[in-house]
Structures are given as structure tokens and as C-alpha cells.
Amino acid sequence: MYVAVKGGEKAIRNAHKLLAKRRRGDTSVPSLTVDQIAEQLALSVARVMCEGSLYDEGLAALAIKQARGDLIEAAFLIRAYRTTLPRFGYSETLDTAKMLIERRISATYKDLPGGQLLGPTFDYSHRLLDFAMAAENEGALDAVESETPLNEGMPRVTDLLSDEGLMEADPLPEASDAVGDLTREPLSFPADRDLRLQNLARGDEGFLLSLAYSSQRGYARTHPFTGEIRYGEVEVEFFAEELGFNVKLGAIKVTECQMVNQFSGSAKSPPKFTRGYGLVFGQVERKAMAMSMVDRALRWEELGEEQTAPVQDTEFVLSHSDNIQATGFVEHLKLPHYVDFQAELDLVRRMRAEWFAARDQQDPYAQTDLETGKEAAE
Amino acid sequence: MSEETTASPPLSPADQTTARRQEIMAVIAETPASALAKAFESYPDHPSHELVRGPETGLVMVRGRMGGTGGAFNLGEVTVTRCVVRLASGETGSSYILGRHKQHALQAAILDGLWQNPDHRQKVEDDILAPLENSRRQRQEEIKAETAATKVDFFTMVRGDD
Numbered sequence: 001m002y003v004a005v006k007g008g009e010k011a012i013r014n015a016h017k018l019l020a021k022r023r024r025g026d027t028s029v030p031s032l033t034v035d036q037i038a039e040q041l042a043l044s045v046a047r048v049m050c051e052g053s054l055y056d057e058g059l060a061a062l063a064i065k066q067a068r069g070d071l072i073e074a075a076f077l078i079r080a081y082r083t084t085l086p087r088f089g090y091s092e093t094l095d096t097a098k099m100l101i102e103r104r105i106s107a108t109y110k111d112l113p114g115g116q117l118l119g120p121t122f123d124y125s126h127r128l129l130d131f132a133m134a135a136e137n138e139g140a141l142d143a144v145e146s147e148t149p150l151n152e153g154m155p156r157v158t159d160l161l162s163d164e165g166l167m168e169a170d171p172l173p174e175a176s177d178a179v180g181d182l183t184r185e186p187l188s189f190p191a192d193r194d195l196r197l198q199n200l201a202r203g204d205e206g207f208l209l210s211l212a213y214s215s216q217r218g219y220a221r222t223h224p225f226t227g228e229i230r231y232g233e234v235e236v237e238f239f240a241e242e243l244g245f246n247v248k249l250g251a252i253k254v255t256e257c258q259m260v261n262q263f264s265g266s267a268k269s270p271p272k273f274t275r276g277y278g279l280v281f282g283q284v285e286r287k288a289m290a291m292s293m294v295d296r297a298l299r300w301e302e303l304g305e306e307q308t309a310p311v312q313d314t315e316f317v318l319s320h321s322d323n324i325q326a327t328g329f330v331e332h333l334k335l336p337h338y339v340d341f342q343a344e345l346d347l348v349r350r351m352r353a354e355w356f357a358a359r360d361q362q363d364p365y366a367q368t369d370l371e372t373g374k375e376a377a378e
Numbered sequence: 379m380s381e382e383t384t385a386s387p388p389l390s391p392a393d394q395t396t397a398r399r400q401e402i403m404a405v406i407a408e409t410p411a412s413a414l415a416k417a418f419e420s421y422p423d424h425p426s427h428e429l430v431r432g433p434e435t436g437l438v439m440v441r442g443r444m445g446g447t448g449g450a451f452n453l454g455e456v457t458v459t460r461c462v463v464r465l466a467s468g469e470t471g472s473s474y475i476l477g478r479h480k481q482h483a484l485q486a487a488i489l490d491g492l493w494q495n496p497d498h499r500q501k502v503e504d505d506i507l508a509p510l511e512n513s514r515r516q517r518q519e520e521i522k523a524e525t526a527a528t529k530v531d532f533f534t535m536v537r538g539d540d
Contacts, residue, residue, distance in 0.1 A: 049454075050454070053454040053455060054437070054454060054455045054456070054457065055440070055454060055455065055456040055457070055476075056456065056457040056477065056478065058477070058478070059457070059478075082437060082455060085435060085436050085437050085457070086434075086436040086437070087436060087437045087438075087439065087455075088436045088437060088438050088458055088460065088474075089438060089439070090438065090439045090441055090452070091438050091439065091440045091441050091456075092441070093441045093442060093443045093450050094440065094441065094442050094443070094453070096442075096443075096446050097446070100518055100521060100522075101522075101525060102521060102525050103525070103528075110531075110532050115529045115530075116529065116530045116531075116532070117525050117526070117528055117529050117530075118528040118529075118530055119525055119528055144524050144527070145524070145527035146520070146523035146524055146526070146527055147523060147526040147527040147529070148523065148526065149519075149522035149523055149525070149526040150526065156446055158445065158446065159446075159447070169447075170443070170444055170445035170446065170447045170448025170449075171444075171448055171449065172448060172449060173448070173449030173450065177449060179441065179449075179450045179451060179452060180451075180452070181439065181452050182452070183439070183452075183455075193444055193449075193451070194444070194449060194450065194451040194452070195451075197442070197444060197451040197453075198451050198452045198453070198454075201442075201451075201453050201454060202454060232521075235404070236438070236440055236456060236476065238438055238458070238474055240472065240474060242462075242472070243472055245396055245399075245400060246400065247400065247403055247404075247407075247472075247474045248400065248403065248404035248407060248408075249407055249438065249456070249458055249474050249475060249476045250404075250407045250408050250475060250476035250477070251408060251476075252440070252456060252476070254442075254453075256446065258445070258446065275445055277444055277445045277446070279442045279453055280453075281453070281454055
């Protein structure tokens, strides 16, 4: 238990001044601008937007600068900031089929309408350090190639398979189903898929990655194939009540992952592929993939599977995925716990006294050991 | 946005006006604040206006669909700045724009109001919206063309055929 302490104001003030100095670093090195972070550390920015659960590149870049590059601290700053703003309402649902695509791949279909578009990716790179980037002047970039786009539609791969009935359809909600919102009501169990997906979308990338990995290694196998990953811009629409129509607010970048998994079938319906879904802010592909795998594993009950592994345990997964909550609880251990520890100290002294008393009753000679400080049981 | 909308029944004149207004609001929202400011400043006939609301910044919770087409879920929030102005000529202009740029939202609301004024509509369309729509299209075409150059054809190798 944490009991409030007083005092230390001067030391705290000085510590924060020192932090500011260390954050800035060597002043002969130019200060980073927020624009530089937003433009050149775009994937850090995307991660902070995801885990901070707020899409705003400028704010995320500022948070990264202030947090000295600590991305969890940056996401924490973003979560704190969002509480200062009023909520205008909920958007219309995003239509990812209408994405302005910058990347779209499928590991299940070689030839698909619209084609495989690698886009800006680390895939197929050799992971060799490029020392040219360490040079004062990086030099000019290679010109980017352009080709005439096909301008054909890019249907989601899962929609192609559903045409044949090989893919489970997305269950449509009942009109009365309210959409759960973790920012309004705390998580409770059992948690439906809407809450699970919201939780995973803002969950820690590392935690979801490890859980997804565990499911590949045999802890609740789901035999995943990447049906499709797509990344690009989607427009956000909002119904403006005073205007009486939908307004497009602008476009945000999202990554969507459709993971295709093994068959479910029952007496009533023939075997078909099942699916896990990932959707995240920005180009955060690893997390979108992990999210879709964890989403699929968490659907075990609905699909009539056995629960055997941590990744299927809704309460375990959802309660520990949020790195802001996690870091709050773990890091609060640094704060003064003097009163609490004093109580523990008294308790352990009393227990030891009882222990020695009990032993001495059984073996009077043991006393000698205690005096020389050589206590075997300690 | 990359695909044409499917054919729908013809719209009434009032609905057509609303549909066009939605389009111009979208173009204005997607134009970078600095580019909009430039276009706005260059417009010769600035009306006087009073603020009805804002500009104010808040949040909109963005929703996705489970599996892409299923039930809704809450993905995360975006910052949005909105503004309502009343022009001296009587029109009420509104804006809702991603981000926290108050000047962007204010200028967007004034333009929305101006566009509703019959004396200004054509001029706003020609002098402001047409160039902005053009840059927006160019930007989208550039992304499509650069992406198209990364289109890959994988070949499946047959194993053990020697």
C-alpha cells in the first residue's frame, strides 16, 4: 500500500531541471524539431499514437521529444493529454475497402485483383547498417520509380474467399448492440469482441507480439496465414448533428491485417476458414499482425475450441495488455513505501522471534549458533 | 477514396447541393493548413464574420469494423477542430477538421459560408476549390503511381524437379 509522503520539493524541482538538461543533451548538437521527429521517426510516432490511443502526429512527436524517446512514457503523456479535451462524438465506421493503398500484400494468394504492392517496407532488405546515413550529408536519395496505376479495385482478400463460402462471414451486429468503449467504462468480463479489439488496438506491441508468437509455437495453435495486410489512408466521417449530414474530417493512416486460420465446422455448417482481425493507427504492421492472431485465439469459445493456453485467456490477456496501466503499477514501486515496509519489518521481526523461541524449546544448544551469527536457517 | 462510388439514384437539387457541400468540406479539410491559408489570403473579397462557436479542439472516437465488414468497435481517438461562423451576408459556415489547427478550422468555416452565398459560389469554386481539388488529386495520383512501381509478381518454384 502506498501512503502519501510530504517534502522533497526542492530536490524534486532540481531533479526535473536536471532531467531537462539531460534531455537536451550536448547543446553543441542541434535540437531536434517536432517536425523532424514526425517526418523521420514516423514509425515511433505511429506506435505512440497506437498505444496512446490518439491519432495526432504532431502531439505524438512532441511527446517523443519530451520523453527522450521513451515510447511508453510518450504514450502516457498522450493519454494524459486526451483527458483535457472534450469528446465531440463517435465517427462513422471506417471503410478500409476504400483505402488509398500504399502497401497491400497477401501471403495466401499470388495473383489477386489489384496485385501485390510492396510499398515502403523493410521486408526483403538485408538488415545491413547503412553508414551513409551516419555521414554529415546523407546525399541525394535515389529517385523513386512511378508506374501507371491499374486503377482497378482492391477488394479485401477475405471478401474474395467469402464469395465461395470458404471464409466465415463477419457476424453482423444486432441493431441494438451498443458498442463498448473502454474510455467510458472500465473493462469487465466476459468481454465481447468489440471490447477485446479496442483493448488490443491500444495494447502494448511487445506484449501482443509475444502472445502471438506463443500461439505459433504451440500454445493454442491457430495455423495462421496472412490473408492480407493493407496500409494507407482512410477517410474519417463524422455525423454533424447541427448540419444533418456526414462531414469528412480528413484522412488517417491505418494498417489492417486479416489473418486466415484453420477450419471450423459443425453439424450445421460446413468447414471453412476462420479469421482474426487487426487494425491499428499508422504503419504498425508487426502489431496489426500480432493483434489479428491474438484476436483469433481469443475467439476459441465462439468457435468451439478448447482453452489450453495463456493467449486464449481473455481476462489474462486484456488485463495485462495496456502498458500505461502496467507501467503505472510496476513503476509505482519506486515511490516511498516507508510506512508499509515498516509494518512488514515489524511483522518479520515478530515471526523470527517466534521461530527462534520455538526452536530453542526443541533444541537448547542452537542458541550458540545465533550468538555467533551463523544461523543456518537464514 | 481510391474507388468510384457505386451508381445511386439521381439526387434532388437540394441533395445535390448538400453532396457538393460535403465534397468541398472534405477537400478543404484534407488541404494542409498552410496551403489553405495561402488560397484563403489570395481570395480578394473577404467577408466580415462573427464567431458562433469555436474554433475549438476536441476528440472524435474512430470506429472500425470487426473483420472489416462486421460489427463496430472503437479503434482510438483523433483530435478534431471545429468552428462555426456567421457571415455578414447571413450564411452560417461550419468546419470539422482533423488536428488542432484553429486557423485552418476558422478559414474552412468562412469558405463554407462563402460557398453557400450565390454571389460567391462560382468564384470560390473556380479560384479556391478547383486548384485545391487539383493538388489533392495530384497527391493521390503520385501515391498510386509510386505504389504501383512496387507491384510484385512472385513465381512459385517447383520443388525437387531435377
